[in-house]
Amino acid sequence: MSRRLTLLLASLVVLIGLLLAYLASKATPYEEVVEHGPAPEVAADPYLAARQFLIAQGRQVARTSGLERQPERRPSSQVLLMLGDRSEMTPTQTERLLDWVAEGGHLVFVAEQIWDETTERSGDLLLDALQLQQHETAADSTARDTATEQRDPQPRLTRLYLENEDAPAFLAFDTGFHLYDAGHRAHAWANSDDATHMLQLRHGQGLVTALTDAWIWQNAQIGQYDHAWLLWYLTQDRDVQLAYDTEQDSLPRLVMRHFPEALAALLIMVLLGAWHVGQRHGPLIETNDRSRRRLQEHLRASADFLYRRAGPNHLLETLQADVHRRIRSRHPGFDQLPLDQQYQRLAALCQLPTQYIEQALSRPAKALGAAEFTRQVTYLQRIRNSL
Structure with a gap:
């Protein structure tokens, strides 16, 4: 009996070995790249690549998340890039910022509001103070786009021409917006076929650069066309201060994203607790049935009433x-x-x-x-x- 068991186990081992050898001969090794997306710090900071690029160029880069921190003195050696929301900016802050520019600073900002012909103002304090207007461009027809593309392979790109340069710099600004210099103070600009997307003008001893948008410097676009070069060109020989807000998820949203099972369990516990507290404990108190009272009870009640009254x-x-x-x-x-x-x-x-x-x-x-x-x-x- 023991000998038969030994032979059976040996046969089983041989069969398993032959099966593994067959599978190994048929298996083909391969490599697979799993894309996990950007790192958390990249997803949380849309201008992280721009900051790293400036640091690699030898710039001193500081970042603030709001308007509470104004540029320090020494304006002639600083450039301020205001790339975030300015809807809460006050007239006092605007005046103080333009005074800093007039002393030699360089301000780069994004136009936020559209010019209103009725009120003759846009509501963007910087645009109105500098006599700049932002308008929406009309949508081009299909036939016009086709003809333009046949004439120019890159019709929607913005071109920036510099002195002593033969070829322009190409930039992918949003062509749905156009900047207009109502005060005729601009000395440099960058245009696409239908609109102007960058204006540069003197303000006192300093310089102001207005843009229709700044998405060209975000992580996914800064490596395209000449976007990184424009950032280098506007900040050369100066320390850089970046002002923009990073949208951070609220605590409830983070909890819902990472702990849905815990939230579901908590909700079930709350519902069960409410059901337990709300349920009846003990028998109901029976109400007295007035129809079962006898005449003697009514007489006694009447006598008690008369006795008291x-x-x-x-x-x-x-x-x-x-x-x-x-x-x-x-x-x-x-x-x-x-x-x-x-x-x-x-x-x-x-x-x-x-x-x-x-x-x-x-x-x-x-x-x-x-x-x-x-x-x-x-x-x-x-x-x-x-x-």
Whole structure:
């Protein structure tokens, strides 16, 4: 038995070895690249590549996330790139910034608002102060685009021409917007076929560069065309301060993204807790059914009400009147008898002393107590029952 088991196990091992050898001969090695997307720091900072590029060029780069930090002094050696939202910028901040430019600073900013012909202003404090206007360009027709593309292989790119340069720099600005120099102060500009996307003008001792958009310097676009070169050109020989906001996910959104199972479990616990607190504990209290009350209960309730409201003397007088009515109806001529004979006759009928009869039928001179009232009622009931 042991020998057969040994042979069976050996055969099984041989078969498994042959199967593995066959699979190994058919297997083909290959390489697969799994794309995990940008690193978290790249996704959180759209201008990270631009910052690293400037640092590689030997620039001193500082970054701020808002308008609370204005450029430091030494304006002639600094350039400020305002690439973020400026909707909260105040007139005082605008004036202080332009004063800094007038002392020799270089300001590069993105136009944010469209010129309003009705109010003759855009609401963008920097644009209005510098007499610059941003307009939306009209949509080109298909036929016009086709003809332009046949004439120029890159019709929608913006061209920047420099002195002593034969070829222009190509930039992929958004052609849906156009900058207009209403004050005629610009000395340099960059145009596409239908619009101007960069204007540069003097302001005091400094320089202002206005752009229709700054997406050309974001991580995915800075390596295209001459975008990196333009950033180098505008910041050359100066320290750079970048001002822009990075959109950060709120805590609830981060929790929903990374811990959905925990949130679902918490929601279920809250629902179960609310159900447990809201459920009934113990039997319901039965309500009294008014239709089951007897006549005796109603009479007793009425008597209690009269006792509290009218007093015991009123109830006693009512009972005495009822006794007198019964005497007159059942014993005619009883009222014609003297009081002494009346009391004696009633005492004989109900087997009570005469003084009890007189006390029960006489009107009380003062308010009776509970014990006296009960005794008087007992005597009267006994008299009435004996008639």
